[in-house]
Amino acid sequence: MKGNEALAEAAIMAGCRFYFGYPITPQTEIAAYMSKRMPKIGGTFLQAESEIAAINMVIGVASTGKRVMTSSSSPGISLKSEGLSYLAGCDLPALVVNCQRGGPGLGGIQPSQSDYFHATRGAGHGDFRMIVLAPSSVQEMVSLTFKGFDLADKYRMTSMILADGTVGQMMEPVSLDLGEVTDYEKPWATTGTEMKREHNIVNSLCLQPEELEDQNIARFARYAEIEKNEAMYESYRMDDADLCVVAFGIASRVAKNAVDTARANGVKVGMIRPVTLWPFPKDAIAAAADSCKAFVSVEMSMGQMIEDIELAERCRRPVLLCSRVGGMIPTERNILDTIEEARKTGGAE
Amino acid sequence: MTATERVTLFAGHYGSGKTNVAVNYAVALSRSGPTAIADLDIVNPYFRTKDAEKVLKENGIRLIASDYAESNVDLPALPADAYSLIDDRSVKAVIDVGGDDRGALALGRYAPGIKAENDYRMLLVVNMYRPLTSTPEDCAVIMRETQQAAGIDFTGIVNNSNLGEETTADDVLRSAEFANGLSKLTGLPVVMTAVEKSVAPRLEGRIENIFPIEVYVRQGIDR
Numbered sequence: 001m002k003g004n005e006a007l008a009e010a011a012i013m014a015g016c017r018f019y020f021g022y023p024i025t026p027q028t029e030i031a032a033y034m035s036k037r038m039p040k041i042g043g044t045f046l047q048a049e050s051e052i053a054a055i056n057m058v059i060g061v062a063s064t065g066k067r068v069m070t071s072s073s074s075p076g077i078s079l080k081s082e083g084l085s086y087l088a089g090c091d092l093p094a095l096v097v098n099c100q101r102g103g104p105g106l107g108g109i110q111p112s113q114s115d116y117f118h119a120t121r122g123a124g125h126g127d128f129r130m131i132v133l134a135p136s137s138v139q140e141m142v143s144l145t146f147k148g149f150d151l152a153d154k155y156r157m158t159s160m161i162l163a164d165g166t167v168g169q170m171m172e173p174v175s176l177d178l179g180e181v182t183d184y185e186k187p188w189a190t191t192g193t194e195m196k197r198e199h200n201i202v203n204s205l206c207l208q209p210e211e212l213e214d215q216n217i218a219r220f221a222r223y224a225e226i227e228k229n230e231a232m233y234e235s236y237r238m239d240d241a242d243l244c245v246v247a248f249g250i251a252s253r254v255a256k257n258a259v260d261t262a263r264a265n266g267v268k269v270g271m272i273r274p275v276t277l278w279p280f281p282k283d284a285i286a287a288a289a290d291s292c293k294a295f296v297s298v299e300m301s302m303g304q305m306i307e308d309i310e311l312a313e314r315c316r317r318p319v320l321l322c323s324r325v326g327g328m329i330p331t332e333r334n335i336l337d338t339i340e341e342a343r344k345t346g347g348a349e
Numbered sequence: 350m351t352a353t354e355r356v357t358l359f360a361g362h363y364g365s366g367k368t369n370v371a372v373n374y375a376v377a378l379s380r381s382g383p384t385a386i387a388d389l390d391i392v393n394p395y396f397r398t399k400d401a402e403k404v405l406k407e408n409g410i411r412l413i414a415s416d417y418a419e420s421n422v423d424l425p426a427l428p429a430d431a432y433s434l435i436d437d438r439s440v441k442a443v444i445d446v447g448g449d450d451r452g453a454l455a456l457g458r459y460a461p462g463i464k465a466e467n468d469y470r471m472l473l474v475v476n477m478y479r480p481l482t483s484t485p486e487d488c489a490v491i492m493r494e495t496q497q498a499a500g501i502d503f504t505g506i507v508n509n510s511n512l513g514e515e516t517t518a519d520d521v522l523r524s525a526e527f528a529n530g531l532s533k534l535t536g537l538p539v540v541m542t543a544v545e546k547s548v549a550p551r552l553e554g555r556i557e558n559i560f561p562i563e564v565y566v567r568q569g570i571d572r
Contacts, residue, residue, distance in 0.1 A: 029363075032449075033480070033481070036481055037481075171364065173515050
């Protein structure tokens with residue numbers, strides 16, 4: 001299946017019956033697929049008049065506790081930023097997909113990872129986080145979408161699938177064997193009181209500063225739980241490594257090849273692939289800094305994740321950047337060159 | 350495998366492999382005379398006939414594609430010289446139609462000319478291993494929507510059922526029943542079964558009308 005279609009089917013299997021979106025390359029297949037599938041299963045597909053309208057429709061359905069999603073690509077995700085902040089302020093679960101393309105501005109239509117900061121830091125105004133999942137294959141478009149809905153419900157917050165144009169467009173064989181959907185109690189949902197309980201109110205407005213402070217503190221206590229329990233990563237050939245490549249999403253597919261080639265040439269290099277970008281797998285990076293002399297951050301941005309690596313390892317080891325931008329994917333040669341540079345810089349074997 | 354009709358059109362669900370089959374077909378046609386291929390896919394700017402420019406050039410096949418193809422400009426523009434394919438009856442023409450009904454809509458403006466000449470095949474490319482086209486019934490829906498938008502009815506089926514690089518001979522054999530089911534349902538003949546050329550020899554004598562193909566249009570990530 002194509003990445004975007006596989007993601008859409010996984011969302012349906014996760015129980016999502018509401019999709020609101022607006023077309024934009026390279027994620028339009030998600031909307032196209034939903035438009036064909038949702039009517040057949042009693043779900044709702046709606047092409048909104050804009051990205052902003054779509055995210056506000058998501059807020060509406062999320063308030064009722066139903067699984068709901070929207071998807072877009074970078075410029076469209078910028079438009080949704082206000083809604084992402086409101087979702088956080090209302091403590092609502094939702095799944096938002098960003099199939100990234102090059103920016104800033106209208107940028108281009110080719111794949112990119114340059115919305116890392118937006119997803120992990122600045123998705124909108126106010127103090128809040130989103131769970132950010134970064135698929136590197138069509139199979140992970142499926143498994144992380146399933147996981148994303150689960151985490152969103154579990155912690156009452158937005159999960160973002162931070163994909164890119166390549167993972168969205170490419171085709172790979174995929175298994176849709178995903179296991180059972182966990183049903184979470186949602187006593188806060190606005191489903192009608194039937195005159196048997198007090199009204200549930202979903203709202204992000206809080207004019208009393210003491211209350212607003214309490215809400216923020218409570219939210220961040222939840223975030224601390226997530227940082228403790230939900231960080232996901234893949235460790236590849238790290239056992240005896242004295243250099244560590246860090247890469248996520250499609251860039252990690254190329255990086256893996258580069259690690260194999262460098263290993264074949266006797267360089268002791270491994271890779272840590274963050275699967276969750278927030279929470280960032282800080283402990284794994286910190287542990288790698290104990291044994292590795294240097295890091296290489298492979299990114300399709302001007303160097304955004306590199307800051308998280310430096311923070312996680314407390315700047316104990318140098319972190320070199322291997323980056324291609326504007327829709328370019330780093331080549332194995334690009335990565336091998338930076339590994340070689342890191343070997344010299346870090347004094348590794 | 351190549352037919353006598355002057356114009357061959359490939360249409361079907363997006364992602365069914367139309368473009369790759371069309372390029373292979375053009376290569377096969379080019380062995381017996383001047384051949385041109387037109388990319389009318391204005392829906393998805395990520396995969397284009399132009400990706401196969403090298404093989405087309407090597408085989409002397411004229412490529413007619415939008416000025417914007419591969420420029421990454423996300424404009425649904427049709428190539429200006431596509432009409433020349435309809436008018437110049439000295440070349441064999443292959444037309445790669447866009448995916449689904451939306452993509453096929455662009456064919457509408459050329460349809461009257463093609464039908465007036467009445468020397469064409471309109472082929473439905475199907476891959477049962479793709480979502481939304483895994484049953485003959487689903488394919489028939491897409492077929493009806495597509496031909497309605499295109500203004501030309503299908504005349505045959507190309508079974509291009511595959512699982513990419515993981516395709517085995519058994520996968521292709523399993524798809525024969527599906528293709529025959531679609532044939533029965535629509536009354537259209539299965540004119541060829543496209544099989545990657547390393548798999549094709551294992552199907553010799555087990556499936557009719559095998560069309561061995563190479564994969565020209567793809568994005569390589571893994572080795």
